[in-house]
Amino acid sequence: MNIGIVGLGLIGGSLGLALRSHGHTVLGVSRQSHTCQRAIARGAVDDAGLSLNLMQSAEVVFLCTPLAAMQATVVELVPHLTADTVLTDVGSVKGWVVKTIAPLWSNFVGGHPMAGTAESGIEAALPDLFSNAPYVLTPTETTPAGAVQLVEALVRPLQTRIYRCRPDDHDRAVAWISHLPVMTSASLIAACIGEADPAVLELACGLASSGFRDTSRVGGGNPELGLMMAQYNQVALIRSLHAYRDTLNQMIAHIEQSDWRSLEALLKQTQQARPEFLQ
């Protein structure tokens, strides 16, 4: 099948590598000619170029640009598509994307492959990035069934675990397990550096080890990513943050009131619940 990929970063490049290894022909578009050259050299695409005109022979186009560029890219892309071209994206929020893109191209299905590395860009692309990773598809009532089936048929052989859900349910779920953790983790770092006694702060820096390392990792990551989560998944994130603050207040009250029985019950509950999230 002829596949188009717009945006040849980590995700677009990895999709290209994976889909080509499954026998598809992959055409890529990037804004940077250097990226096109590297994508060809790395075997992520059969051909690549700067013009969206390349997408006219694609039967399915994966939109792999940053969220902020999606709307303008699709407006520019639409004149190059044939009527039955299926468009899908890889954005990490789905409510906003589906609301924005579906009106521009009806044969569109939202998607979110939940995979990544600490690196970004075409050089970081990996052929097995999606192996065993969740791949969420978010059709709505108006999404053509054939579009969903086609995208699913393309990405299932990459050893992905397919989920289908409503865009808003996706956004609520990732608010809990991806976006909320970034904010609670960043708040942890920000609170620690607010320590007013320099001797205590220096000691804290010296004593921090694996517990702090793990708990602070996503909060000390790329600020652009955290900002994007808050901007594009604002409603679901605020909902999760409010629930988190309520839980935190409850925990603080237990500790202030020396209510060890309640604190222990809460900690037993979290110990028991965590493995459910990590199967």
Add this chain to the structure above:
Amino acid sequence: MNIGIVGLGLIGGSLGLALRSHGHTVLGVSRQSHTCQRAIARGAVDDAGLSLNLMQSAEVVFLCTPLAAMQATVVELVPHLTADTVLTDVGSVKGWVVKTIAPLWSNFVGGHPMAGTAESGIEAALPDLFSNAPYVLTPTETTPAGAVQLVEALVRPLQTRIYRCRPDDHDRAVAWISHLPVMTSASLIAACIGEADPAVLELACGLASSGFRDTSRVGGGNPELGLMMAQYNQVALIRSLHAYRDTLNQMIAHIEQSDWRSLEALLKQTQQARPEFLQ
């Protein structure tokens, strides 16, 4: 030198292995005769038994029991010590320990080797557990200088990084980098499982990956440990929790008000600050 170890768990057993490998004679006491046998078999002690009478020939005694057992153990131990025996402990909070133990034995210096594994007990003991780990000593104005020097001379050759500070400064520092992360991480899990829509909760469980795994790890750990932190380091932990809640409220306000500039500044600050804690 003749070293005594009271409590032959992960820390006591590892200290025995390490100190014996540096040529010291190690005598151990445990409440379980099976543990004594295993400590001898593993080479963690030269001899071990159930009676604190074994400690009478020790020049330095490491108190390695759980915090809750320390006071009663020292009351029972004191009649077996000679006047110049140095007593030290390995408890993970220091204000409460020093306040409780120093009046019972003046030749006492509080200590905290910051090392551990996910396992516990004598079978988990490792000779190099303390290698490159911080070892905090918390002398006060009334601690004999010789006691501090002696303990430091014993543990420095184990490749530890020695810190000396006041007991309360230790407790404030570990509240930030060890005890607060447990509570924020447990609150994250507790908030997530409060999701009322079963479809969203199931999706969240399916989609959780490394970000959630790391951020939730210490909050899904042994409830006894979290409880101990709150009970014995209550004041410093509440202080850190209040500061954390203030920071969280600030972050929520930025997101609610779509104040992306302030949110970005905060996330840039946390990205920049984190490496200071992980040198």
